[in-house]
Amino acid sequence: xxxxxxxxxxxxxxxxxxxxxxxxxxxxxxxxxxxxxxxxxxxxxxxxxxxxxxxxxxxxxxxxxxxxxxxxxxxxxxxxxxxxxxxxxxxxxxxxxxxxxxxxxxxxxxxxxxxxxxxxxxxxxxxxxxxxxxxxxxxxxxxxxxxxxxxxxxxxxxxxxxxxxxxxxxxxxxxxxxxxxxxxxxxxxxxxxxxxxxxxxxxxxxxxxxxxx
Numbered sequence: 001x002x003x004x005x006x007x008x009x010x011x012x013x014x015x016x017x018x019x020x021x022x023x024x025x026x027x028x029x030x031x032x033x034x035x036x037x038x039x040x041x042x043x044x045x046x047x048x049x050x051x052x053x054x055x056x057x058x059x060x061x062x063x064x065x066x067x068x069x070x071x072x073x074x075x076x077x078x079x080x081x082x083x084x085x086x087x088x089x090x091x092x093x094x095x096x097x098x099x100x101x102x103x104x105x106x107x108x109x110x111x112x113x114x115x116x117x118x119x120x121x122x123x124x125x126x127x128x129x130x131x132x133x134x135x136x137x138x139x140x141x142x143x144x145x146x147x148x149x150x151x152x153x154x155x156x157x158x159x160x161x162x163x164x165x166x167x168x169x170x171x172x173x174x175x176x177x178x179x180x181x182x183x184x185x186x187x188x189x190x191x192x193x194x195x196x197x198x199x200x201x202x203x204x205x206x207x208x209x210x211x212x213x
Contacts, residue, residue: 001046004037012053017060026077028094031061036101042108045176054105058116061098071119072126073098092130093137095123096144103144107153107173112189120148147171152208154201156183164198168205187211 011018011030018034019025038054064077072095074088099120106116124145131138154165155175161183165172182194185204190211192204 001041001044004041004046005048008034008038008053012057014053014056015060017057017064026064028061028065028073028075028077028091028098031057031065032073032094032098032101035061035105036097039101039104039108043104043174043176051108054101055109058102058105058119062119067126070126071122073123090127092127092134093140095127096140099123099144100147103147103151104173107151108175110153110175114188117148120144124148150209151187152205153186154183154205155179155186158183160198161196161201164201165205168202169209172205 008018011020012034013019017025018030020027020030035054035057038050038057041048042050042054061073065073067074067090072090075091075094076088102116102120102123106114106120109116124141127141131141134141150169151171151173152165152169153173153175154162155177156162156165157177157180162174162176165174165183165185179194182196183201183204184194185192185201185208187208190208192208195201195204
């Protein structure tokens, strides 16, 4: 936690995303990994307003790196003309990481319209023709696509119940709250009754996934 906080203190600026190093900015990998780190920090219940930071980085990525016509994100922002940096490309890995982070952010925000999930879907669609060229290296794309379809949200302040959720479902998104006795499982706008045991969390997740199907 301390290392992450130090990294963001040194490299993150509201409205400007993250820099790669002193004087070096405008690189998509720094933004998408920073976005996912902020989303995961929120899920881990770390101190600080990580959700606001995640939303700010997501907006920065959309403003500076997005292809407004076809969706997805280019590898860099700005007008750097050094070698291949003059060519805008959409990297498979970074668009897949962006999609996974956006899907989790969408679950945390809980907007019924699913704005971040829509951006994630467009990002994956924009690079959908690339996986065949990458072979096994395209597994990150498959993982992102699977996450888009099967994410569940578990709201709880109980660490044992949160751990049970992650063991029961690899794409569980944990929303920390003040209830240290119960957990609520949601898929999209469908939420089940609160449960209070690890076994019940697993059963609720299975029930929620069936409801979505």
